[in-house]
Amino acid sequence: MGEKLGRLQPQILWNHFEEICKIPRPSRKEEKISQYIISFAKKNNLEYKVDKFGNILVKKKATEGKENLQTVTLQCHLDMVAEKNSDVQHDFEKDPIQPYVDGDWVKAKGTTLGADNGIGVAAALAVLESKEIEHGPIEALFTLDEETGLFGAQALQPGFAEGKILLNMDSEEDSALYIGCAGGQNTFAKFVSKLTEPPKNSTPLNISVKGLKGGHSGLDISAGKGNAIKIMARLLIQLFEKFDIRLISINGGSKHNAIPRECFADIRVNSKFFNDVTNFVEDYNKIIQSELSSVEPELNVSASQIKSRSKIMDKASTYNLLAALYAVPHGVIKMSADIPGLVETSTNLAVVETKGKNVNIITSQRSSVDSEKNDISSVVATIFKLAKAEVKHGDGYPGWKPDIHSPILGIMKSVFNSLYGKEPEVKAIHAGLECGIIKEKYPQMDMISFGPTIIGAHSPDERVQISTVARFWELLLNVLKSVPAN
Secondary structure (H helix, E strand, C coil), rough: CCCCCCCCCCHHHHHHHHHHCCCCCCCCCCCHHHHHHHHHHHHHEEEEEEECCCCCCECCCCCCCCCCCCCCCEEEEECCCCCCCCCCCCCCCCCCCCCEECCCEECCCCCCCCHHHHHHHHHHHHHHHHHCCCCCEEEEEEEEECCCCHHHHCCCCCCCCCCCCECCCCCCCCCCEEEEEEEEEEEEEEECCEEEEECCEEEEEEEEEEECCCCCCCCCCCCCCCCCHHHHHHHHHHHHHHHCCCCEEECCCCCCCCCCCEEEEEEEHHHHHHHHHHHHHHHHHHHHHHCCCCCCCCCCCEEEEEECCCCEEEEHHHHHHHHHHHHCCEEEEECCCCCCCCCCEEEEEEEEEECCCCEEEEEEEECCCCHHHHHHHHHHHHHHHHCCCCCEEEEEEEEECCCCHHEEEHHHHHHHHHHHHHEEEEECCEEECCCCCHHHHHHCCCCEEECCCCCCCCCCCCCCHHHHHHHHHHHHHHHHHHCCCC
């Protein structure tokens, strides 16, 4: 542990990733990493341009003898999900990520690593910098604000990129080639509570749900991981029905595309039920630990007395909110009938946040079938509307329809087979890749997505497997010199 990343192979890629880790780049705060890319282009005498949104395109001429090959667009996003453990002090707008080596993995100390999509960015920079790699004309497309809704890709204008082949380097499974992805949409709910003074004979309590693994709300949605908000809602609705508790506040999750790892609620309980409530929480903790023991061994639900003078939500406000959180679906809604093992449709109860009398909720729906995405979004909205919440939908983004006859797919399968003596897996992914949006804007582009193995993306457990980064790099270099001529 603690080994310098630049000592790993391929060294040129890891050197760039180590530098990227030093640069703060949470979504919507990509100014510093953008300036780094521009400075890199200038330093290496590479042509570049920046669009109105801030997306960057860097061009590199073909190596000698490869000038007639089709132009390849290397595509990745500059932002990262900013998640940390609650006991970690880290300012994602100022502090560097602290990566370290643990066996065959690179991890970060208490935060997301940013291998999603920092490894792709590092690979693109390494190709642009190298004088040794054979390739035709190259352009590297660095998009912004992918993690909050693929907004950089949505802002692209026709003519900004010119490649005929797009290699998206934002997938997270070694030996897999992705040719399709899910579309997505967020559904937002706002509860406006009626607040009252707490009864004198009541005691304030804090209830916490902690220790969950979290993860990507698309890639990890079928893994059976616990959702901290759902676990909290299940407990609180029972406490409401048995002991007539009142909510002061509830807060959990932080990103629309992450399964929430923690949730905290402040409540008021009649003082005569204080011991009964704490005992009930202890019993519930044992039950939920037993249910999720194989996937969430660190899960813990606890209650502790606190000092609070805050107003409480009245009975109707408390019930409406808790009933909605308890009833709204979370997880896999439908599996694909066409691609074995692929989640077709899902929904994630992502964030609940109390601000004064308002409680704001964010949910995220995904599907590779647009009509199903719209349907599950309507189901979620209807539940919140029945509970008297104000509801609205985000704009959403399209899926990427698989093309099994894609020329670049054929090339990559052939190269993969020649390198490793076996066929790669050809898959679609239950997550939002920028390919769907880019394909809408550049229909002439033939595209594919691939990458090394990254586990726990969007959570502090994120890690990238070193051995698979080497294979990802080897595959990339061999594909670049195998691109067909114009």
